Amino acid sequence: MTKQPLRTITTTTLVSLLAALSVNAYAQGSAPPPAKIDTGDTAWMLTSSALVLLMTPALALFYGGMVRAKNILNMLMKSFIAMSVVTVLWVIVGYSLAFAQGTPFIGGLSWLGLKGVGLDPQATYAATFPHQAHMVYQLMFAIITPALISGAIAERMKFSTYVVFIAIWSIVVYTPLAHMVWGLEGTKGFLAEKGALDFAGGTVVHISSGISALVMVILLGKRKDTSDSRPHNLPMTLIGTGLLWFGWFGFNGGSASASNGLAASAFVVTHIAAATAALSWVIVEWIAYKKPTALGFASGAVAGLVAITPASGYVGTTAALIIGAVVSPVCFNAIKLKSKLGYDDTLDVFGVHGVGGTLGALLTGLLCSKAINSTGADASATQFGIQALGAGVAIGYSAIMTFIIGSVLKVTMGLRVTEEDEIVGLDLSEHGEAGYAEVGSGEEGHSAFGGVH
Amino acid sequence: MTKQPLRTITTTTLVSLLAALSVNAYAQGSAPPPAKIDTGDTAWMLTSSALVLLMTPALALFYGGMVRAKNILNMLMKSFIAMSVVTVLWVIVGYSLAFAQGTPFIGGLSWLGLKGVGLDPQATYAATFPHQAHMVYQLMFAIITPALISGAIAERMKFSTYVVFIAIWSIVVYTPLAHMVWGLEGTKGFLAEKGALDFAGGTVVHISSGISALVMVILLGKRKDTSDSRPHNLPMTLIGTGLLWFGWFGFNGGSASASNGLAASAFVVTHIAAATAALSWVIVEWIAYKKPTALGFASGAVAGLVAITPASGYVGTTAALIIGAVVSPVCFNAIKLKSKLGYDDTLDVFGVHGVGGTLGALLTGLLCSKAINSTGADASATQFGIQALGAGVAIGYSAIMTFIIGSVLKVTMGLRVTEEDEIVGLDLSEHGEAGYAEVGSGEEGHSAFGGVH
Amino acid sequence: MTKQPLRTITTTTLVSLLAALSVNAYAQGSAPPPAKIDTGDTAWMLTSSALVLLMTPALALFYGGMVRAKNILNMLMKSFIAMSVVTVLWVIVGYSLAFAQGTPFIGGLSWLGLKGVGLDPQATYAATFPHQAHMVYQLMFAIITPALISGAIAERMKFSTYVVFIAIWSIVVYTPLAHMVWGLEGTKGFLAEKGALDFAGGTVVHISSGISALVMVILLGKRKDTSDSRPHNLPMTLIGTGLLWFGWFGFNGGSASASNGLAASAFVVTHIAAATAALSWVIVEWIAYKKPTALGFASGAVAGLVAITPASGYVGTTAALIIGAVVSPVCFNAIKLKSKLGYDDTLDVFGVHGVGGTLGALLTGLLCSKAINSTGADASATQFGIQALGAGVAIGYSAIMTFIIGSVLKVTMGLRVTEEDEIVGLDLSEHGEAGYAEVGSGEEGHSAFGGVH
Amino acid sequence: MIKVEALIRPQKLEDVKSALADLGIKGMTVTEVRGAGKQKGYTQHYRGAEYTVNLLQKVKVEIVVKDEDAHALAKAIAEAARTGEVGDGKIFLIPVAEVIRIRTGEEGDIAIS
Amino acid sequence: MIKVEALIRPQKLEDVKSALADLGIKGMTVTEVRGAGKQKGYTQHYRGAEYTVNLLQKVKVEIVVKDEDAHALAKAIAEAARTGEVGDGKIFLIPVAEVIRIRTGEEGDIAIS
Amino acid sequence: MIKVEALIRPQKLEDVKSALADLGIKGMTVTEVRGAGKQKGYTQHYRGAEYTVNLLQKVKVEIVVKDEDAHALAKAIAEAARTGEVGDGKIFLIPVAEVIRIRTGEEGDIAIS
Numbered sequence A, B, C: 001m002t003k004q005p006l007r008t009i010t011t012t013t014l015v016s017l018l019a020a021l022s023v024n025a026y027a028q029g030s031a032p033p034p035a036k037i038d039t040g041d042t043a044w045m046l047t048s049s050a051l052v053l054l055m056t057p058a059l060a061l062f063y064g065g066m067v068r069a070k071n072i073l074n075m076l077m078k079s080f081i082a083m084s085v086v087t088v089l090w091v092i093v094g095y096s097l098a099f100a101q102g103t104p105f106i107g108g109l110s111w112l113g114l115k116g117v118g119l120d121p122q123a124t125y126a127a128t129f130p131h132q133a134h135m136v137y138q139l140m141f142a143i144i145t146p147a148l149i150s151g152a153i154a155e156r157m158k159f160s161t162y163v164v165f166i167a168i169w170s171i172v173v174y175t176p177l178a179h180m181v182w183g184l185e186g187t188k189g190f191l192a193e194k195g196a197l198d199f200a201g202g203t204v205v206h207i208s209s210g211i212s213a214l215v216m217v218i219l220l221g222k223r224k225d226t227s228d229s230r231p232h233n234l235p236m237t238l239i240g241t242g243l244l245w246f247g248w249f250g251f252n253g254g255s256a257s258a259s260n261g262l263a264a265s266a267f268v269v270t271h272i273a274a275a276t277a278a279l280s281w282v283i284v285e286w287i288a289y290k291k292p293t294a295l296g297f298a299s300g301a302v303a304g305l306v307a308i309t310p311a312s313g314y315v316g317t318t319a320a321l322i323i324g325a326v327v328s329p330v331c332f333n334a335i336k337l338k339s340k341l342g343y344d345d346t347l348d349v350f351g352v353h354g355v356g357g358t359l360g361a362l363l364t365g366l367l368c369s370k371a372i373n374s375t376g377a378d379a380s381a382t383q384f385g386i387q388a389l390g391a392g393v394a395i396g397y398s399a400i401m402t403f404i405i406g407s408v409l410k411v412t413m414g415l416r417v418t419e420e421d422e423i424v425g426l427d428l429s430e431h432g433e434a435g436y437a438e439v440g441s442g443e444e445g446h447s448a449f450g451g452v453h
Numbered sequence D, E, F: 001m002i003k004v005e006a007l008i009r010p011q012k013l014e015d016v017k018s019a020l021a022d023l024g025i026k027g028m029t030v031t032e033v034r035g036a037g038k039q040k041g042y043t044q045h046y047r048g049a050e051y052t053v054n055l056l057q058k059v060k061v062e063i064v065v066k067d068e069d070a071h072a073l074a075k076a077i078a079e080a081a082r083t084g085e086v087g088d089g090k091i092f093l094i095p096v097a098e099v100i101r102i103r104t105g106e107e108g109d110i111a112i113s
């Protein structure tokens, strides 16, 4: 913060020198002063990290409400377990591969085991707050991304294979993509270098997970029995939606890496896009089916949040209205593809995250402005092209790698539970638990259906 | 932080230099320098905005748990849809009408479409943080206020009419009231000018919604079948209560528009009043019915939060204990009015928000102190009078305008669903969805009761 | 922020004087300047306070999901009521007894009724933020601690006795322990003086509640009917887990009393330990029972959060991995004790909080490092001994005092509800309410089972 | 003895209970069920997938009475449960061979008195 | 008349409904129940406490028809509900003495037509 | 054959299941129901509105057995389900005309063996 002015006065008189002295001691010396922690930026980054962590349980609820009761715990666990698996990997190797100095395609190993990732600021990523805060903030993104895929493969994928899948995927798909887009230490990431804009993860998070979801769904095949696959608990889905919306303020707002005007701008456009997209989904549905649904609201809100994500640090409020208004009709129709093309993307991860994320990445190129963020770009055909390149790379890379990982797992561990286990439900067959052990109002509350041993 | 002075000193003499150095640059010059963003204040305002946004889903849960299962989604949607409708209106016109320079009764149009509402601080409302952060923070208040009304008209009001109602109400009732109380740009708002104290919305939020709720309930008439209208899911109501409490720290704490002692004070008294009111409600009930209920706790907590809202920036901890202790018995008895007077305020919005908000506004006049907030007032008969004026204006204005809006909608769109739809439940009839599609423990989890087409 | 350099130059020449002037006026005088509020630290402390408050509703959900439906409201209420009871006591007397200057064993009465606890910083506890923020932050800890005990005595303890119990326990057990460990004003607390490290409450919060839980369980005796005591709603337990994890960032991160590197470090190790412990519990279970359960994940996450709590400000990321990996197998086995020894600790408060808290306190002595926190200690046999002393004191003191309080209440008010009430369920018998009033999918949603009068 | 088994609309249960009280009948067993018949169902949409729900919520009321009381009881229930719209439900009279009161072991008419 | 009372697997309900539709039968009442029999149950673990659940989810379908139609109906349901694995369920035929349609008060065969 | 239909207290189900196991009976169907009778109900308050709940949670156990086994079975259930307090419940014996095992199509006694 104090570097700029200090640099400008080095040629002035004694007087100015005095002033310079008056601020901090290290200005006197010749060596560049150690960066200083700004408590406000730190507070905002820690708060944002907590908010983004919360998004994973929120996603669990959002998804959980939509599956059948017999699979509720499995659905929740597929999000929660990502909090564990990805964290351990990230600390050991993931953060280094994503953010340490390396090649344009993947980071190096200098930050392995978080060596050198300390409590002081780090010039490239965390100029005014502890480097570890950046590490943990980015970890939260790394957690939710594979968890997003779980909605697509719901109600049939083996839990053990899923755990192995997200572990490999996190290293093989997520970290290189994150590096290409966000890697700035030393050699810039390939897409960063090209000038692709992705403020908070349109390509890294949503395109990658949405495309991978589609690939996995094709490898897995359809669920056995979908004669009635209505959501078992839509209020749960709405709680999840509310918490996702809340957490997304950290996801996009925190991506400013500071508590400043840009953070506020990202916060504001995030809210506007979510609100507008929820409304536009409800309207589309109202027209199509004569009834505005709660699930439609939830779907629209999430679609809006997805689409604004890459744009959130580069566009203004009018652009946010546009993105919100456009994304819902697009995703609404994308979802219809699945009955036409015959793949069973249980909770429409491709339709919402894959399509919504791609749309957001592209629209960023048409709506971005340096008036919002001087380190961004102004809308142009060129920028649109760069955005398309970024999206294309994310699509291609995720699709190919996920296909390879999924195929290997299919022939080794197997991807699906048995048909019997699927009919019984994954809670009982995979976890030996029931989500709701009791029937009845609980007035005398005795569950009639079990015995202890 | 230190840039301003350094930049300005290069052309001055030694003497003014000293003076300038000693405080801040703009003291010397004629043109006021651009205000500077404080990262801590910004972090707190963004965090508070997120917290207040969360209150709307929290309210949805609080209300949702109290209705019958057949109306759960409709109840949730009546809160969630406000996040969309009010946001779009606020961005286009609402913020300007509430906060731009205008008359004492309503703001002007200078900030239409958020023109000029940027990322720099704004002297009147956002001295040390981005103007947009103030805009979005206030938006969250504008969202929850009409949503509060939904509890009163629950289980019978048409969704389409409701959406139109809150859209009109938000512009016609909310923005003028917000302007009268909080409008400070150029010409002060009428009630602000009079010195009416309403730190975080006792009049603007709670009185306005509580009174409007009562008017709508009278226009609507009673529900058809209330032979058993017990809450279908009180744990949901308690989750909502917990999240409301949590979010209210942003509602009141953020109203300090800074991260300072006043924010802490508002935070603390908010907590104390909620805790005390919950306890006093439970005690009143324990005495009256021999049983302390969970719904009583929830009701008391919310009543306490409502009552402390106008006072939160002007009173100390002892006053908070008093407000908390007093509000619950008052609201507890106010609720009984409905069976006496025969109106059907489904979830007691008038009894809790209308009465609790009015009480809080009045008690502010008896308990406020400049020792807490030098820009406030000391308790006095005069201040009490001013508070009564503020409450009176809010009551009168809301009642009249809501009566007009409601009456027009009654004869045009119609306020109620058909009796058959009401009996079937609004989830099915208005949204074509079921909140809980499955019966049973989910152990083998197949829903017996539907077929896909 | 700029004080340090200023202080060092006060004895220098005119040049230095000018510099002094340039920052703030009070530097010129002789009296020590009043401490200044740092907006970033304040924002983080308020945010952390809100996060810790949220942990009590989160705990209610975590516990609530595990009991039978007939006891759900009672379970929730046993957490929520602590928010009221402890708050009122804390404001009147608790804060003073815990933190005001006093003896090594308990604080004095100088801050009774929060006298002198104002909006300015306080040198010992709140150097850069309002003293009231420290007060309310610590209050949130005081609330959740007795609420933790409620999991052990679930499904049978009388609500009235419970309320009296936590009121007494809060004053008699919690405040002295808090003072011994964290009391620093004037005479240091006995354990603080000895150098016992407990960053965020391993001894004060978890050991005290875990041990007291065990004592109460023995005094209470077993539940009458546990033939089927399966959790009635595990998704609720998982929501609670997610919110606890989220809130714990404030619990441990806020314990740095600043928004700085230490706060970030505590945040990071908290996350790592929770994630690792959840994983290690799931693995242990996978091996033991061939199935990884959702309840196991939840249990492990909480065990990890408990164990890292005392260590969180003194250890690095590798230590966090170790603590997380170790605590789950230990607690997993500790839980088995209850069937062997025959006590009925309903939700394993002793097994998770008592054992996990003790383990964390001890491991702190083996893993702490001054590289993380210069005010801490380096790992050593001596430090381990001091940690053992701290844990021992907490165990001994809690056990004895809880035994006395519990025994007196047993002979006076009685600890248990009647057997009939226990079978009917505590919701109906103690609160006159039902958690879930309706059976059925709510499609036409009419509850068949009640009549209004 | 006869078991009178009535399938009624949920919202009519209160009226039926009153009618039973008028007849001095206290004992009954109630179950939540789903019924299909002439009454038409509802359409639901979830992200565009259409479901038709034609099993509608009903309540089953079972009352065992002496043979001679059964018909009158059935008539009374029918009257109380009637709205006149399709979907009002059915009443079945089912022979019961024996009744035992668990508490006392009593058998026969006395067990249900 | 006869009440055909079938206990079937939940996932077979749709097939049974189709079979009934083919027979032109519209009226039925469905209840969620739990059944024990030869089919083996499941083991659950909660923090190490083991529960064996041997009451498994089933659906009870009740249809009252004329005496002469009962057996054929039962056969049709059995066919539709069959998987061949243990746990397919049972069908009971229970005599019904009288039927009343609540809406109209009609009695006898006409009440269920 | 006879359907033994027992209405019991929920917390007595485990005891009844044990008693059945002792008799070598494995097949049964269980439903959650609500019952009214002599047992008194509960009062609830919601923000001052008073509700009296007099339909209390019970469990219905249905077992179809050969005619000759029915009475002994009923006695055994009654004994296992008894607490001696009002509200213990009733057992009804209902004639069954025919039984079919869905899996095999077997009819008669063999279908329930």
Ligand SMILES: Nc1ncnc2c1ncn2[C@@H]1O[C@H](COP(=O)(O)OP(=O)(O)O)[C@@H](O)[C@H]1O
Binding pocket: D007, D034, D035, D036, D037, D038, D039, D056, D058, D085, D086, D087, D088, D089, D090, E026, E027, E028, E029, E030, E062, E063, E064, E065, E101, E102, E103, E112
């Ligand atoms: N043949 C039947 N067997 C069993 N239950 C039936 C039968 N016919 C109707 N029901 C039950 O009666 C209810 C009402 O029947 P429906 O034909 O819709 O109206 P209504 O009885 O007024 O003619 C159904 O929902 C179902 O529960």
Ligand SMILES: Nc1ncnc2c1ncn2[C@@H]1O[C@H](COP(=O)(O)OP(=O)(O)O)[C@@H](O)[C@H]1O
Binding pocket: E007, E034, E035, E036, E037, E038, E039, E056, E058, E085, E086, E087, E088, E089, E090, F026, F027, F028, F029, F030, F062, F063, F064, F065, F101, F102, F103, F112
């Ligand atoms: N004797 C019986 N009385 C009542 N219901 C029975 C009886 N025997 C079986 N059932 C019901 O039939 C279901 C299937 O029975 P089961 O013995 O498991 O398989 P299957 O009928 O294929 O031999 C049980 O779950 C139960 O609901």
Ligand SMILES: Nc1ncnc2c1ncn2[C@@H]1O[C@H](COP(=O)(O)OP(=O)(O)O)[C@@H](O)[C@H]1O
Binding pocket: D026, D027, D028, D029, D030, D062, D063, D064, D065, D101, D102, D103, D112, F007, F034, F035, F036, F037, F038, F039, F056, F058, F085, F086, F087, F088, F089, F090
């Ligand atoms: N006439 C009846 N018809 C059907 N069910 C009955 C009848 N009388 C009692 N029941 C059932 O038996 C249960 C217990 O009856 P109640 O009169 O309370 O106690 P008890 O059987 O000990 O005298 C009731 O809750 C109800 O489910």
